[in-house]
Amino acid sequence: MSDNRRDFIKKSVALAAMSAVGIGSAAASLVDPELRERMEALAQQAQNKSTMRIIMQPAARLPANQMTWYKQMGIEDVTVWVGPPNDTAEYYIGTKKHFADAGINVYCMGNGSVHNQDKLVLNLPGRDAKVEEYKKHLRNCGKAGVTYTTYAHMGNGIWDSENETTRGGASARAFHQNGKNWGRWNELRFYPPLSHGRVYTEDELWENWKYFIRQVAPVAEENNVRIGIHPDDPPIPELAGVPRLFSRFERYKKALEIANSPNVGLCLCVGSWMEGGDTTGATAVEMIDYFGAQKKIFKIHFRNIERPIPHFTETFVDSGYTNMYTIMKALKRNNFDGVVFPDHVPNMAGGNAWPFSVGYVKALRDRVEAEALV
Amino acid sequence: MNDQYGGQPYSQNQLLLKIHFMNENRRDFIKKTGVSLAAMSVIGIGSAVAATADPEPKKNVNGDALQELANSSKIRIVIQAPAEASQQQISFCKQAGVNSVVLLADGAKSSADYYKEKKRLFAGSGLDIYGVTNLSLINNEKIVLNLPGRDAEIELYKQHLRDLGKAGIGYTTYAHSGNGVWSSADGTARADAVARTYDPNGKNTGQWGDKKYTGPLSHGRQYTTLEMWANFEHFIRAVAPVAEENNVRIGILPDNPPVAKLAGVPRLFSSFEGYQHGLMLAKSPNVGVCLSIGTWASGDKLGKDVFGMIDYYGRHKKLFSVAASNVDKPVNFTETFIDGGYVDIYKVMKALKSVNFDGIVFPDHMPKMIAEAGGRGGPNPAYDPSLAWTVGYTKCLRDRVEEEAVI
Numbered sequence: 001m002s003d004n005r006r007d008f009i010k011k012s013v014a015l016a017a018m019s020a021v022g023i024g025s026a027a028a029s030l031v032d033p034e035l036r037e038r039m040e041a042l043a044q045q046a047q048n049k050s051t052m053r054i055i056m057q058p059a060a061r062l063p064a065n066q067m068t069w070y071k072q073m074g075i076e077d078v079t080v081w082v083g084p085p086n087d088t089a090e091y092y093i094g095t096k097k098h099f100a101d102a103g104i105n106v107y108c109m110g111n112g113s114v115h116n117q118d119k120l121v122l123n124l125p126g127r128d129a130k131v132e133e134y135k136k137h138l139r140n141c142g143k144a145g146v147t148y149t150t151y152a153h154m155g156n157g158i159w160d161s162e163n164e165t166t167r168g169g170a171s172a173r174a175f176h177q178n179g180k181n182w183g184r185w186n187e188l189r190f191y192p193p194l195s196h197g198r199v200y201t202e203d204e205l206w207e208n209w210k211y212f213i214r215q216v217a218p219v220a221e222e223n224n225v226r227i228g229i230h231p232d233d234p235p236i237p238e239l240a241g242v243p244r245l246f247s248r249f250e251r252y253k254k255a256l257e258i259a260n261s262p263n264v265g266l267c268l269c270v271g272s273w274m275e276g277g278d279t280t281g282a283t284a285v286e287m288i289d290y291f292g293a294q295k296k297i298f299k300i301h302f303r304n305i306e307r308p309i310p311h312f313t314e315t316f317v318d319s320g321y322t323n324m325y326t327i328m329k330a331l332k333r334n335n336f337d338g339v340v341f342p343d344h345v346p347n348m349a350g351g352n353a354w355p356f357s358v359g360y361v362k363a364l365r366d367r368v369e370a371e372a373l374v
Numbered sequence: 375m376n377d378q379y380g381g382q383p384y385s386q387n388q389l390l391l392k393i394h395f396m397n398e399n400r401r402d403f404i405k406k407t408g409v410s411l412a413a414m415s416v417i418g419i420g421s422a423v424a425a426t427a428d429p430e431p432k433k434n435v436n437g438d439a440l441q442e443l444a445n446s447s448k449i450r451i452v453i454q455a456p457a458e459a460s461q462q463q464i465s466f467c468k469q470a471g472v473n474s475v476v477l478l479a480d481g482a483k484s485s486a487d488y489y490k491e492k493k494r495l496f497a498g499s500g501l502d503i504y505g506v507t508n509l510s511l512i513n514n515e516k517i518v519l520n521l522p523g524r525d526a527e528i529e530l531y532k533q534h535l536r537d538l539g540k541a542g543i544g545y546t547t548y549a550h551s552g553n554g555v556w557s558s559a560d561g562t563a564r565a566d567a568v569a570r571t572y573d574p575n576g577k578n579t580g581q582w583g584d585k586k587y588t589g590p591l592s593h594g595r596q597y598t599t600l601e602m603w604a605n606f607e608h609f610i611r612a613v614a615p616v617a618e619e620n621n622v623r624i625g626i627l628p629d630n631p632p633v634a635k636l637a638g639v640p641r642l643f644s645s646f647e648g649y650q651h652g653l654m655l656a657k658s659p660n661v662g663v664c665l666s667i668g669t670w671a672s673g674d675k676l677g678k679d680v681f682g683m684i685d686y687y688g689r690h691k692k693l694f695s696v697a698a699s700n701v702d703k704p705v706n707f708t709e710t711f712i713d714g715g716y717v718d719i720y721k722v723m724k725a726l727k728s729v730n731f732d733g734i735v736f737p738d739h740m741p742k743m744i745a746e747a748g749g750r751g752g753p754n755p756a757y758d759p760s761l762a763w764t765v766g767y768t769k770c771l772r773d774r775v776e777e778e779a780v781i
Contacts, residue, residue: 071565168468349466359766
């Protein structure tokens with residue numbers, strides 16, 4: 001404990017108030033043990049009831065033992081993906097019920113058929129049918145009582161290079177901006193130099209965004225569904241002739257201004273954001289402070305990468321260039337009340353790193369909650 | 375600045391202020407008060423009072439520096455791995471951010487060459503073998519109760535120590551229960567995960583390896599505490615000099631559960647006083663404590679609680695290792711996940727740091743998560759999800775404590 005704080009405590013704070021301050025062991029030893037015990041019990045309660053829930057992303061139909069496993073890890077919410085032919089209201093409702101029966105809340109439903117759609121982003125033939133399909137998705141969410149959905153607006157998908165290895169030789173997604181790379185979404189693949197035959201201007205992409213979001217936002221509002229927009233992954237201003245709108249702080253601001261709806265906000269994938277390094281105009285923490293203060297962050301993808309572009313490799317949550325505690329802390333100080341998804345874990349020992357990552361992230365969450373109360 | 379709890383001074387007022395500010399538009403607040411976004415986010419919504427005393431923002435270290443802190447931490451998170459671990463299991467340890475392992479070895483296979491070979495194998499994946507536990511020679515009833523064949527077992531133990539010395543491995547966990555670890559029927563932890571229980575008033579049995587023990591007398595008679603101490607003295611006086619010669623430290627686990635006597639057999643390492651006496655008899659810098667948090671927390675009135683033990687033996691440099699586990703309550707208990715018991719494991723980590731603990735912390739006695747569980751990658755038989763989850767949780771707390779010590 002620093003001297004100035006010790007002096008400060010002596011001078012200005014009564015013992016009762018100080019015990020609530022609970023900073024550090026030096027102060028703690030002066031604290032009435034009974035009060036301290038009560039504060040600790042409160043902290044424990046806070047962990048159990050945190051508004052920052054950690055989620056997993058299973059298939060829309062999950063065996064009961066997998067759901068039990070989630071709960072064993074301390075997870076009670078999920079995000080699931082659906083798509084045609086399972087895009088009926090009945091299927092959405094059935095999905096919500098399927099998990100609810102096991103005590104798990106479906107926080108988010110995404111629909112891969114109306115996500116990263118080049119028809120929407122680039123105004124290709126069939127765009128209006130996609131807009132209608134998106135509205136149907138929102139209405140289905142509304143009918144199922146699913147109040148949030150993640151959306152991404154990449155014209156030529158997520159870009160990868162060959163997998164590389166991270167800690168302990170674990171295989172992980174990588175991207176070389178100056179090497180061989182390609183875009184993907186569902187069964188589609190996109191290649192440089194021009195994924196769609198020509199260079200698209202940023203202006204026309206903004207027009208397309210406006211066309212889309214102005215139609216769907218009112219439907220989202222009517223159906224009590226919030227839309228969180230995922231950053232372009234990677235957040236590079238343009239790839240293969242197609243601008244990427246959700247790759248910059250300023251562009252996010254502009255996009256939300258255009259949407260002009262309380263129901264349109266962010267699914268901030270801090271991993272994608274960190275891929276951009278200094279190029280994004282705001283760090284992940286700054287993004288959380290800015291948009292979190294506006295209650296515009298609905299969901300967080302909580303993962304880490306070794307280093308930013310031009311060449312990045314995804315890694316374990318504790319093994320990247322960002323100290324993930326700073327992310328969790330930023331969420332808490334902005335009273336974040338959405339979900340935290342570990343997302344994109346490296347492969348581990350022939351399987352995956354979900355349990356490791358969930359354990360680490362839950363400990364961060366529990367610490368941040370305890371710090372907020374004790 | 376040397377806060378213990380991360381960037382912000384907290385007060386109860388903060389809760390009220392937080393609600394207040396959150397209901398207001400924060401940007402208005404910033405505008406009104408002229409506080410910059412950056413400054414405010416560091417101060418937090420924190421108390422108006424504390425903010426004046428604590429104007430210096432506390433900077434967290436970046437991710438690279440955090441990894442350095444983790445990798446150089448003297449509080450080593452280790453995994454207890456089977457000596458016959460597959461390459462995938464070995465990779466798993468390294469991928470989990472662990473740099474050292476403790477091997478659980480079958481006594482029948484143990485030799486200096488065996489340990490050396492294992493050391494080379496694990497080193498190939500960047501893992502140091504911090505210690506080896508010889509499962510055949512801990513909780514060994516011949517040694518503990520002076521049964522026929524005792525001295526042959528003691529000779530084997532000395533050989534184990536010499537083998538470790540030859541392989542350059544400096545630590546081994548020891549346990550001295552005469553009739554094993556006692557349990558009742560399995561219970562459940564969070565979401566029905568299968569967990570060990572112990573009910574002192576219910577049906578319970580002892581077990582070690584393939585040996586099972588039942589009451590009222592596991593070995594046909596009542597043993598006196600006096601003869602038990604004589605047996606321990608005989609053992610430890612024989613092996614401690616060998617441990618010293620071979621530069622191996624022996625960490626003694628508490629009896630599990632830590633009750634004074636079970637089925638006629640006193641349990642020596644079931645109180646602070648017992649440990650004091652045991653270490654006094656050993657009279658060796660190479661004999662110390664392997665504190666199982668969950669085991670100790672399952673005891674009643676042991677003279678010192680978990681934190682008292684860490685503080686006392688930590689300060690005396692007698693705390694060699696810590697088994698990270700947790701229980702729901704003392705005496706009649708069920709083991710829990712590391713975050714689900716009544717001991718705050720963060721506080722344990724903090725206590726270890728405060729005594730400059732220089733040893734290992736290994737996840738132990740975890741409830742069983744559903745084994746075939748997997749995420750998007752599908753079923754994953756290569757490793758135990760409970761272990762992966764617990765290592766993640768425990769490592770995070772260690773990483774936090776190391777960062778808090780430097781900011």
